[in-house]
Amino acid sequence: MDMAHIFSRSCQICRRNNVTILKLPPHTSHMLQPLDKAAFNGMKVSYDQNLVKWQRDHPGDILSKKDFVCLLSKVWETYLTPSMIEKSFKSNGIFDLSVPMRVNPSVTPHSKFEPDKLRPYEEKKRNKREKATS
Template identity: 30%
Template structure:
């Protein structure tokens, strides 16, 4: 799950995880598309198979509406084609999760693009000046929940800087 507060504030989920020895790992915000195996290897083939399956159904059933039973049947057919062991293992490998390979994800992905939200202070009285040149000032604010859920640890792995995010 990503570190969004709505995903981490469900007390029942947290209690269930603790009771069942499940470790919930919060991924860095705005990086889940790089770190979720299904996003990397399953959903694109599923979308492709779904599209082909629907096109075939429409071609073979002109003028008919797609009902619930047909929908479920078509989704099942597409799902069975996409949900292969090869696609599953490929997703973990592509994300660098297993086998562990931080080289799979470029460094720039781990730069938090929204650690702070910068808002320019437009109050003219608060803008210092140096001669004729005005200097803009900025107010910084951070997402408190994001900072509480995410700790950045810098480590050297394979002589490359890699950021691990730990909840």
């Protein structure tokens, strides 16, 4: 099957449903994926520690799906709490719930983008502003 055809069809479906496809600029995922920084990192470390403990307590056993879910749920409840999620976003400067409904617009500075790729977006934004004021 032709992948270009599948991608083209996917884009058409997205357009019909008002879905915007964004490509992350290179080397910005640490800024744009805040849960990786605090919540998932702590979760990974804790899961690894729990897995090592489980392996010591069950020498030679194969981790079953049931045991995996039990181990994962322990760390999930600890690290994917609303306060940890908020901390993740706040530490990246993306969103701070202590400032009501304020999103930091400079999380990804324009210097991180390729100018040629940013230009169409800026022109579209400028056109929208001009239409709104006219």
